[in-house]
Amino acid sequence: MYIMVIGGGQLGYYLARGLLDEGHEVLLIEKDAKTCEKISQDMGGICLRGDGCETVTLEKSGTARADMFIAVTGDDEDNLIACQVAKHKFKVPHTIARVRNPKNESLFKKLGINVTVSSTRIILEHIEREVPSHRMAHLLTIQDKGLEIVEIRVPEGSRAVGKKVNELPLPEGSILSLIIRAGKKPLVPNSSTAIEAQDQIIAVASPESEEALRTALVG
Amino acid sequence: MNIVIMGCGRVGARLAGLLDKDGHKVTVLDWDAYSFRRLPPEFGGQALLGNGLDEDALKRAGIEEADIFVALTQGDNRNIMSTQIAKHIFNVPRVVCRIYDPLRRDLYETLGLEAISPTTIFADIFKKKLESTG
Numbered sequence: 001m002y003i004m005v006i007g008g009g010q011l012g013y014y015l016a017r018g019l020l021d022e023g024h025e026v027l028l029i030e031k032d033a034k035t036c037e038k039i040s041q042d043m044g045g046i047c048l049r050g051d052g053c054e055t056v057t058l059e060k061s062g063t064a065r066a067d068m069f070i071a072v073t074g075d076d077e078d079n080l081i082a083c084q085v086a087k088h089k090f091k092v093p094h095t096i097a098r099v100r101n102p103k104n105e106s107l108f109k110k111l112g113i114n115v116t117v118s119s120t121r122i123i124l125e126h127i128e129r130e131v132p133s134h135r136m137a138h139l140l141t142i143q144d145k146g147l148e149i150v151e152i153r154v155p156e157g158s159r160a161v162g163k164k165v166n167e168l169p170l171p172e173g174s175i176l177s178l179i180i181r182a183g184k185k186p187l188v189p190n191s192s193t194a195i196e197a198q199d200q201i202i203a204v205a206s207p208e209s210e211e212a213l214r215t216a217l218v219g
Numbered sequence: 220m221n222i223v224i225m226g227c228g229r230v231g232a233r234l235a236g237l238l239d240k241d242g243h244k245v246t247v248l249d250w251d252a253y254s255f256r257r258l259p260p261e262f263g264g265q266a267l268l269g270n271g272l273d274e275d276a277l278k279r280a281g282i283e284e285a286d287i288f289v290a291l292t293q294g295d296n297r298n299i300m301s302t303q304i305a306k307h308i309f310n311v312p313r314v315v316c317r318i319y320d321p322l323r324r325d326l327y328e329t330l331g332l333e334a335i336s337p338t339t340i341f342a343d344i345f346k347k348k349l350e351s352t353g
Binding site: 053054055056075076077078080081084085088089103104107110111 | 272273274294295296297299300303304307308320322323326329330
């Protein structure tokens with residue numbers, strides 16, 4: 001595949017390297033001459049100096065035949081515009097934009113970007129998961145379906161302890177998919193499985209029902 | 220008319236002053252309070268501190284009731300992004316932005332935005348001026 005990467009910061013650098021290792025044709029576009037030179041020294045002549053939002057730059061770098069276009073600069077607006085040019089002007093089938101401000105994620109979708117990756121949100125989630133008192137962590141977002149996969153830890157003293165799954169006030173659309181118990185094999189719960197304290201539950205929920213699900217299992 | 224201007228630089232401040240004088244309800248948004256010094260002393264509109272790429276800041280600036288949104292920050296991409304927010308999220312009837320880079324004309328036309336590029340306009344004016352006196 002011909003994959004274009006916009007922005008040669010840490011993220012762009014390691015992304016390009018990974019894609020090259022997988023055997024893809026990669027072109028990285030970076031504004032800064034020094035950064036560009038360093039990348040070319042390290043990985044061969046894969047870096048073009050230029051502005052990834054400019055039609056002229058994109059034209060000469062063969063964007064029209066790109067299979068994928070990934071914008072990972074540090075500025076949300078630059079990532080948005082670069083992806084829009086790639087998509088609307090050069091008809092690149094797949095565009096991915098990095099989003100730093102989590103607020104912009106839904107906005108980018110409304111403005112037609114296929115996939116957004118919120119670096120801030122991902123880092124936050126990873127840190128949250130490490131905080132022992134944190135009872136719910138996001139594991140994965142299934143973007144186009146509006147679903148989230150979350151992990152919930154049932155504390156001692158939760159009202160859910162001892163109750164069966166069908167006795168819990170679970171919000172509509174949420175599914176308890178897996179229960180992990182210390183020293184036991186993970187089990188797929190059914191309606192008569194009883195919840196125990198310290199259960200680690202993997203569940204599917206919509207972003208709206210998340211809070212109700214949390215309350216049902218933790219409260 | 221209700222007009223929201225994003226960016227209180229020389230052009231933004233002057234435009235705000237002119238429109239205010241004509242009796243429009245003008246709100247100017249800028250993320251640097253220091254730039255409001257450029258507004259004329261008699262300016263009767265609202266000067267609001269905030270980021271024009273932030274939906275909440277735009278709401279505070281009254282974008283939901285705005286008839287016109289103008290983006291005049293120093294960043295072309297910021298201007299393009301905010302006008303798209305105004306147009307597609309808040310359905311402002313008329314949005315206009317400044318874009319320095321004339322090469323982006325293709326893009327904003329594709330996106331259906333109304334844009335003015337001072338770069339081309341000034342270059343043309345200067346050229347005419349030089350030719351007429353030369």
